[in-house]
Amino acid sequence: xxxxxxxxxxxxxxxxxxxxxxxxxxxxxxxxxxxxxxxxxxxxxxxxxxxxxxxxxxxxxxxxxxxxxxxxxxxxxxxxxxxxxxxxxxxxxxxxxxxxxxxxxxxxxxxxxxxxxxxxxxxxxxxxxxxxxxxxxxxxxxxxxxxxxxxxxxxxxxxxxxxxxxxxxxxxxxxxxxxxxxxxxxxxxxxxxxxxxxxxxxxxxxxxxxxxxxxxxxxxxxxxxxxxxxxxxxxxxxxxxxxxxxxxxxxxxxxxxxxxxxxxxxxxxxxxxxxxxxxxxxxxxxxxxxxxxxxxxxx
Numbered sequence: 001x002x003x004x005x006x007x008x009x010x011x012x013x014x015x016x017x018x019x020x021x022x023x024x025x026x027x028x029x030x031x032x033x034x035x036x037x038x039x040x041x042x043x044x045x046x047x048x049x050x051x052x053x054x055x056x057x058x059x060x061x062x063x064x065x066x067x068x069x070x071x072x073x074x075x076x077x078x079x080x081x082x083x084x085x086x087x088x089x090x091x092x093x094x095x096x097x098x099x100x101x102x103x104x105x106x107x108x109x110x111x112x113x114x115x116x117x118x119x120x121x122x123x124x125x126x127x128x129x130x131x132x133x134x135x136x137x138x139x140x141x142x143x144x145x146x147x148x149x150x151x152x153x154x155x156x157x158x159x160x161x162x163x164x165x166x167x168x169x170x171x172x173x174x175x176x177x178x179x180x181x182x183x184x185x186x187x188x189x190x191x192x193x194x195x196x197x198x199x200x201x202x203x204x205x206x207x208x209x210x211x212x213x214x215x216x217x218x219x220x221x222x223x224x225x226x227x228x229x230x231x232x233x234x235x236x237x238x239x240x241x242x243x244x245x246x247x248x249x250x251x252x253x254x255x256x257x258x259x260x261x262x263x264x265x266x267x268x269x270x271x272x273x274x275x276x277x278x279x280x281x282x283x284x285x286x287x288x289x290x291x292x293x294x295x296x297x298x299x
Contacts, residue, residue, distance in 0.1 A: 001040030009048035012072045013141045020179055020268040021115045022139075028112050029076040029135050036080025036133065046075040049141065066122050070141040077134040083127040091125065157187050161275040165212040165282055166190040170200035170228060171244065172220045176267060180215060183271035184278075197223030201231045208236050213281060215274070218245040218257075226256055240281045244269070 026045070033043050050073050052066050083091070092113040116123045119139050127133040167189050171177035177193055184191040192207065194200035197220045204211055214232060216225035223231075229241050243257045246267040257264045263277050 002034060002037055003040075003042045005042065005044045007044070007046045007048075009046065012047055012049040013070065015072050015119075015139045016142045017119050017139060018115075018268070018270065020176055022119070023175055024268050025112050025115050025137060026074065026076065028109065029137075032109070033076060033078035033080060033133070036078055036082075041079035041132070042077075044075065044077040046073075046077070048073055048075075050138075052138070066138055066140075071121070071138045072141060074137040074139070075134060076137075077132065079132040082129040082131050082133055084129060088125055088127055092123075157275070158272075161272065161279055162188045163279060163282065164188050164190075166192070166207070166210045167278060168192045168194065168200060168203060168207075168211050168214045170194040170197060170214065170220065170225065171217045172196060173217070176217075176244075179271065180274055183274055187275050189278075196220050197225060197228035200228045204232045204235060204239075211239065213240040213242065213278060215242045215244060215278070218243050218247065242277055242281060 030043065030045070037043070050071055051069070052071055053068050091109050093110065113123060116137055116139070121137060121139040123138070124136045125133065167184055169177060169180045169184070169191060171180065171193075172195050174195075177195070181191045181193050190210075192203050192211065194203050197216070200214065200216065201223070204214065214229070216228055218225045220228070225243055229243075232239060232241075242263045242265060244265045244267055263281060265273060265277055
């Protein structure tokens with residue numbers, strides 16, 4: 001019952017950003033817009049480039065707190081119930097929500113605000129009761145960067161995060177999966193990718209002797225990450241594993257990871273977080289193996 005319109009005005013220049021995190025920003029804003037239109041309405045997504053100039057008169061506040069320059073603007077506009085000025089003042093506060101108990105944590109817009117700030121951007125909100133709400137996300141256009149000779153083995157990745165092992169990534173969200181695989185390959189790892197838990201199990205059966213670690217999304221269609229891990233562990237009990245989730249870690253959906261002593265990455269995560277967690281797991285596994293070998297020698 002919601003009419004969706006997507007517009008790109010002009011030819012916006014590129015920005016520097018984490019695609020997974022910006023996807024999460026738009027997803028959160030769209031979900032809030034949907035909830036504000038229980039009887040249907042219009043949802044408009046717009047992308048355009050704007051020039052921010054400091055044209056304030058004496059005593060005037062700027063529309064957004066940004067330095068003058070070129071910005072790409074993402075607009076999410078709905079024709080929903082709107083908000084009061086009192087609610088608008090608090091919408092980015094952590095744990096503040098107008099939704100019924102069990103229907104919202106109050107963290108969605110707080111996370112949106114944090115991600116936008118991390119990207120040196122700003123967010124502006126306009127709303128009117130019974131008319132609708134408009135969010136505008138301003139992100140700076142990427143400055144031209146001079147080309148520099150590529151340094152073999154560098155690639156912008158810390159040497160301590162690099163590796164040569166083989167990792168299996170099981171993730172049903174294409175953008176997250178591609179980010180993980182690309183990050184691993186840039187860091188020197190060999191990577192297999194699966195879109196479901198069942199596919200992950202089948203790939204592991206074929207390459208059980210090669211795969212050193214598996215990265216599993218907690219919730220996947222058909223077979224969950226936990227079910228896939230149990231099947232994989234029955235094939236090779238010593239395999240290392242990391243779980244990833246977009247769920248609230250306090251919601252109980254991921255308790256099993258802590259019970260099993262397995263790392264849990266909260267999505268959206270940065271490439272460095274993934275690589276560091278993988279390296280810590282593999283290094284820990286190697287240290288344990290060396291300790292066991294030394295103990296055997298003593299016996």
